[in-house]
Amino acid sequence: MDIDILCKVVDNFGDIGVAYRLARSLSELGNPPRLRLVVDDFASFAALDPEVDASAPSQTLHGWELYRWGGAGAARAKEAFLAKRPRIVIECFACGRPDWLEDILFDPLVEEPSLIVDLEHLTAEPYSVELHRMPSLTRSSLVRKAMFLPGFSAGTGGLILDGSFERARELSSSEAGRLALRRRALARLGPAIGGTAGAEAIDLETAFWVPVFSYERDYTRVVADLAAFARSRGTLALAAAGRSAGCFRRAWSEAGEPFPLVDLPFLPQEAWDEVLAACDFSIVRGEDSWSRAALAGRPFLWQAYPQEGKHQLVKVRAFLDRLRPHFGSEGSASGAAFAALRDLYLAFNDRDRDGADTRGGESLLPVLGLYPELLSGFGEFSASLGGARDLGADLVTFLREIW
Amino acid sequence: MVVTSQLRTGSVFKVGNDALVVQKILGQKTGRAGTVTRFRVKNIVTGQTSDVACDSGEKFESVDLDIFQMKLSYIDGETYVFMEQETFEQYELTKDDLGDNAGYISADDDYPIEITFYDGKPVGVTPPILVERTITYCEPGVKGDTSGKTFKPATLDTGIEVAVPLFCEIGTRIKLDTRDGTFAERVK
Numbered sequence: 001m002d003i004d005i006l007c008k009v010v011d012n013f014g015d016i017g018v019a020y021r022l023a024r025s026l027s028e029l030g031n032p033p034r035l036r037l038v039v040d041d042f043a044s045f046a047a048l049d050p051e052v053d054a055s056a057p058s059q060t061l062h063g064w065e066l067y068r069w070g071g072a073g074a075a076r077a078k079e080a081f082l083a084k085r086p087r088i089v090i091e092c093f094a095c096g097r098p099d100w101l102e103d104i105l106f107d108p109l110v111e112e113p114s115l116i117v118d119l120e121h122l123t124a125e126p127y128s129v130e131l132h133r134m135p136s137l138t139r140s141s142l143v144r145k146a147m148f149l150p151g152f153s154a155g156t157g158g159l160i161l162d163g164s165f166e167r168a169r170e171l172s173s174s175e176a177g178r179l180a181l182r183r184r185a186l187a188r189l190g191p192a193i194g195g196t197a198g199a200e201a202i203d204l205e206t207a208f209w210v211p212v213f214s215y216e217r218d219y220t221r222v223v224a225d226l227a228a229f230a231r232s233r234g235t236l237a238l239a240a241a242g243r244s245a246g247c248f249r250r251a252w253s254e255a256g257e258p259f260p261l262v263d264l265p266f267l268p269q270e271a272w273d274e275v276l277a278a279c280d281f282s283i284v285r286g287e288d289s290w291s292r293a294a295l296a297g298r299p300f301l302w303q304a305y306p307q308e309g310k311h312q313l314v315k316v317r318a319f320l321d322r323l324r325p326h327f328g329s330e331g332s333a334s335g336a337a338f339a340a341l342r343d344l345y346l347a348f349n350d351r352d353r354d355g356a357d358t359r360g361g362e363s364l365l366p367v368l369g370l371y372p373e374l375l376s377g378f379g380e381f382s383a384s385l386g387g388a389r390d391l392g393a394d395l396v397t398f399l400r401e402i403w
Numbered sequence: 404m405v406v407t408s409q410l411r412t413g414s415v416f417k418v419g420n421d422a423l424v425v426q427k428i429l430g431q432k433t434g435r436a437g438t439v440t441r442f443r444v445k446n447i448v449t450g451q452t453s454d455v456a457c458d459s460g461e462k463f464e465s466v467d468l469d470i471f472q473m474k475l476s477y478i479d480g481e482t483y484v485f486m487e488q489e490t491f492e493q494y495e496l497t498k499d500d501l502g503d504n505a506g507y508i509s510a511d512d513d514y515p516i517e518i519t520f521y522d523g524k525p526v527g528v529t530p531p532i533l534v535e536r537t538i539t540y541c542e543p544g545v546k547g548d549t550s551g552k553t554f555k556p557a558t559l560d561t562g563i564e565v566a567v568p569l570f571c572e573i574g575t576r577i578k579l580d581t582r583d584g585t586f587a588e589r590v591k
Contacts, residue, residue: 011435093436094458118458120434127432131439134456139463141419147439147456305435 001033001399003088004081008069008095009041011305012242016044017269017288018160019092022119023064025162025392033088033396037061038077038098040069048269069098078104088399089116105143115403116145117395122159122287124318129155133398146402150391152294152322157398158389159291164270165277169296172277179205181278188271189262198260202234209279211264212248213240213289214303215354219251222283225364227258235259238275241266244285247356281368297382299341299374301364304349316349326380327373334377337370405465407440407457411582412503413519413527415447416463422447424519424527426502429454443502447526452499470529472515475508483508485518485525494518494525501527506563507534507581530581535590536560538567538575545569554586 003026007019016039023035039045045066046052052066053059057073058080059066067077078100086105091097097105097116105114118136120128128151136145150157171177182205186193193199210226212219226235237252239245241264252261267275269288276282276292282300284293293300302319304312320342328334340363347362367374405416414425429441437459445452473485473494481498483505496518498505507530508516517529541557554566559579567577567586576590 093434094439094460095436096460118439120439120458121436123434125432127430130430131432131441131456134441135453136457136461137418137423137444137455137463138461139416139418141421145461307433307435311433 001088001396001403002036002084002086003033003090003399004036004038004086005090005092006069006095006097006101007037007039007092009039009044010093010095011286013044013048014286014288015093015095016041017048018119020045020048020269021160021162021165021288022090022092022392022395024062024164025160025390026396027062027064028163029393029396035064036080037064037066038069038101039066042066042068047266050268074098074100077101085110085112085114087112087114088403089114090395091116091118093121094118106138106140111142113142113144115399116143117148117399118145119395120147120149122150122291123315124152124322125315126318129153132156144402146398148395148398150291152319152385157391157394159295159385159391161295161390161392165273165292165295168270168274168277172296172298178278181274182209185271185275185278188267189264193262196260196262197257199236202236202260204236204260207234207236207260208281209236209238209275210281210283211238211240211275211279212244212283213242214244214283214285215306216243216247216356217351217354217358217360218356219244219248220254221360221362222364223248223251223255223258225368227255228365229368230259237261238264238279240264240272243354244283250356281371295382295385297379299367299371299378301344301348301367306351306353310350310352312349313346316345320345323377323381326384327377333370334373337367337373338377340366340370341374404462406459406463407461408438408459410440410442410457410463411529413529415466415468415519415521415526417466418463421449422466422521422526424500424521426452426499426527428503445499447521447524466521469520470517471520473518474515475510475512477510483528485516485528488515496525496528500525503584504528504530504581506559506561506584507536507579509536509561511560532581533578533587534581535576535578538571538573538577540573541567541571544572544575 005019009015026033042054046054058076068074081104128149131147132149134147136147138145148157239248277296282293284290284300285303290302304315306312327338344362344367347360351358410425412425415422423444425442426445427443431438431440439456439458441456443454473487476484476486483496485494518525519527536559538557539560542555553569556564557567558564578587580587
């Protein structure tokens with residue numbers, strides 16, 4: 001089977017992160033498909049995988065052919081795709097198709113069939129089941145199209161279960177394994193971490209790890225709650241490179257540096273996966289980190305991409321609905337943990353836009369105060385996903401069925 | 404070319420050599436990458452219907468259509484009979500052919516309706532953007548609530564259910580936007 005994966009980078013690393021993880025997952029299958037990737041931003045790809053040459057017009061990577069979407073490198077892509085016509089094309093997140101590929105697919109002189117699959121964004125909303133595997137249309141009867149939706153429930157395409165993440169998850173299931181992951185992460189940060197303010201007062205390996213990878217906002221409330229929590233439990237915040245790092249550091253400085261904070265360099269995807277698997281509580285955004293945090297089974301706060309009319313709250317509520325069955329009844333401590341978590345999610349996501357001055361009414365401390373109940377609920381939720389379908393394998397099965 | 408986001412009930416577009424008419428918009432979902440719309444489409448030539456989902460950017464060939472203004476003469480069960488006002492020639496369309504638009508029109512209406520013809524055959528209708536309909540059932544109105552921001556379900560004289568503001572009563576005449584079936588205003 002030959003598969004071409006298309007990816008346009010819209011929001012930093014989320015789009016390419018999913019495309020890259022999908023490619024790795026497909027290549028790990030028995031009798032793996034031959035892959036070609038067409039990407040518009042090699043620099044973002046290179047940040048996730050240092051083996052990518054961001055300046056090359058095209059290249060071979062892990063046995064895949066990697067081409068540029070547009071610009072000068074696109075001519076080489078067109079040449080390659082004319083020599084070997086596309087049969088199955090995966091459009092990540094309805095990213096569309098480059099003009100040169102459009103010309104090849106819809107060439108009126110060619111009568112070979114092809115298939116396009118629109119791999120949509122992850123959502124917990126019920127429509128993920130309704131739309132999954134639904135037929136779609138193009139202007140040619142020779143170019144068929146279908147929808148494919150990831151999701152958290154049966155009846156969707158599931159989540160990508162790539163080997164690297166699965167190994168990190170497996171390792172994190174034991175305390176010894178988690179410590180090993182943490183040592184590896186700390187080693188990557190180098191000796192400089194020892195000089196971080198407050199680091200000498202806690203055991204970095206066993207501290208309460210809180211990686212922060214979200215959008216810009218005023219983190220004053222979050223930092224204040226973490227500071228209060230840190231008084232009784234050694235806490236290490238890890239600011240992931242990117243949009244939230246500066247805002248988080250500012251709030252932390254203004255609060256008097258109440259716990260150690262480490263600025264993470266931009267990590268390759270597999271290294272970031274290990275941090276999420278080894279942490280205690282994460283703040284994550286978007287899709288790829290969201291899905292990893294969910295699979296990791298560690299409590300987390302998800303920040304959804306802001307949409308017009310605060311539509312992100314619909315998506316957040318849908319996710320909370322998926323989490324709810326894994327917590328106890330209202331009167332129980334587990335139920336109270338969920339109630340605090342729900343309030344935190346809704347307050348943190350209730351915004352029209354992202355900016356350094358974006359404030360919310362979020363309260364993290366009540367959530368952290370019920371951490372054991374939270375850990376149990378997220379663990380159960382993760383276990384329920386472990387039985388879910390692997391998106392890569394399910395996608396190939398689907399392609400075999402309809403091709 | 405026409406893109407998915409321009410398609411409405413009654414729109415006709417081509418897939419290969421086949422002309423498809425949109426019978427119903429079954430739902431939409433909005434994500435960061437745009438909107439995915441679920442349609443019920445009918446192949447005009449074979450009569451076969453199917454449900455499909457399209458992302459907002461997909462492009463289709465538009466179709467050469469003839470459009471005539473007619474009036475709905477009468478409804479006989481599932482058959483809608485339209486009359487051309489100059490020649491008095493009659494054309495029949497089924498309720499399925501009209502799709503969602505069947506809920507917007509009635510033989511009592513005074514205004515003309517666009518009938519779309521493909522290859523000499525009527526295939527769909529396009530009502531005016533705003534049509535007037537009468538509420539035949541809803542919960543009692545709430546006096547003093549004229550904000551129009553809170554809605555309740557109401558059944559119209561054509562049998563469809565729409566959302567109307569709380570101040571509406573049985574017998575209230577309203578204007579509906581036929582592009583999406585939303586309440587536009589109360590007829591004064």
